[in-house]
Amino acid sequence: MKMSDNTLKKVSADECSQLNIDISINYQQFELTINLAMPLKGITGIFGHSASGKSTLLRAIAGLEKKLFGDITLGETNLVNSEQGNYLKPEARHIGLVFQNSRLFEHLSVLGNLEYAVKRCKHNKLVLNEVIKLTELSSLLEHRIHQLSGGQQQRVALARAILAEPKLLLLDEPLSALDQHSKTKLLKMMLNIQKQLNLPMLYVSHSLDELQQVCDTLLVLSQGRVVNFGSIHHVIHQLNNFGEDPLIHQQTSLSLPIKKFNNGHGLTVLSLNAQQDIYLTSDKAFEHQTQLRCFILASDISISLTEPINSSIVNHLFGSIKQISYIKSNVLLTINCASQEFFVTISAFSQQKLSLTSRQQVYLQFKASAVRTFIH
């Protein structure tokens, strides 16, 4: 086992630490203009509506979008420079891409698909069997592609992309066609692979919940332009002010240390700060973790002016109102609990009743079950 750990580690050297993009793509109905220096570390999420340019950006990086102007550099390697007429072909870029619809070769078996990548890989640092183990494909190797479920197909696609030993892995909504169970399974797998192989990933999705769980940084695109780029929690909090949007659930996004796994009553305790804790429902998946990503929807938190001692609701935090913004018939409150911002939506009716003001001291309350994690 020790041996295999060594063989797996650091396929992608740290050399490609940054992706510099300065491009514009013009179609009749659509324009993409992006100028961004992206440090490649862990998983970077790319979020946006359909037609926001997410997939086009990935295709441009991979070399599948030929009609672009500008410059893309990955680490030391110039991928495109339209001024100098440089255009590195996709097969020479060492960039992997997992598509929404797996794109497996139907004329080959599962193993055949994996070997297709291995045969064309220049370095062969990765051991085929290790990748098969990581993606849990051992029992499927002889299967034909059409015999596989959607989730299994995406696992094969993921394994195949990894076996080409890319310097950067692009994921274009790889989970969008899957059921919830397959989604969480694949997300966990991606996280594990990212850590084991130290392979930087760009992960496109229109689900903030997924991105919140796996990404360290988040890029938000809208109508072909960068709206926001930064650390995941920060960017998600900024999106809260976007107003009504079917894809954005206003939320508080947190990474907190686990203080106690299972307090004896089926609750796990997270440490928010020196004085305050957050309780959530235990899951055995938390057991060996020290840190937990979770989110609380703004609509799941309520406000009380007095401390709600006589309540079944386990979480109550003390804080002061930082900002009050009116969005249609709702009111979005930004509340500081020590150094952590929380976001709460209440109705305009409640706001009128409580007449909350800026800097007012309030209690937040939410149930343990309102603290959500995507991966169980």
Next chain:
Amino acid sequence: MINSDFQALITTLEMAALTTIILLIIGTPLAWYLAKMTSRCKVIIEAIVALPLVLPPTVLGFYLLIAFSPEYLPGKLWQQVTGQQLAFSFSAIVMGSVLYSLPFVVQPLQKAFEQLGDSLLEAGALLGAGPIDRFFSIVLPLTKASFITAASLGFAHTVGEFGVILMIGGNIPGETRVLSIALFDHVEAFDYARAHLLAISLLIGSMLLLAAIYWLNLPKRNPSVSANQLRIHE
């Protein structure tokens, strides 16, 4: 006497086999080019390729006869290079057949390439496969049935050729005398017994070949069907 029919059979098979090989070599890139082409010139090239389907073979044969004669450039060049006359030679009927059977090879291939689309080729490229590699490792296996169809149709159509060969090949035993011409000869000489023999052999042979093609193209055996389903997802 039967010997001469046997010789015609050999000439026919040689001509059809050589024609099929040449057609696959030039038809594949042409079909690929047409499948990927987006410019307006596409319809012009498609029309030219399809022309032999509608044109009387004698029209094609007539122009080829002129082109192949030593007075005109193609025939003159041929004579300078090979020292032999092009018209009324085996080479002439092979060239004629290539033009005559072109649509039968190009059209099924073009359709198969269009159906296959770009998605799997993009996947292949990102796994490090170059264009030639992608053709042999992805396109060829997934369009195998269409290649067999194209080759069989090209072969069968060449075997059944008459008008073009009559115009540019004449009737030289061992050189340009093919089965369809031999059959015509027997009918002209009122040798209906031998005409029957040739006619029924050609009929059964063609029938079997076509049946084989349709059997190969049964939906469950055709990998391009799954390629089709893949496209629906996009």
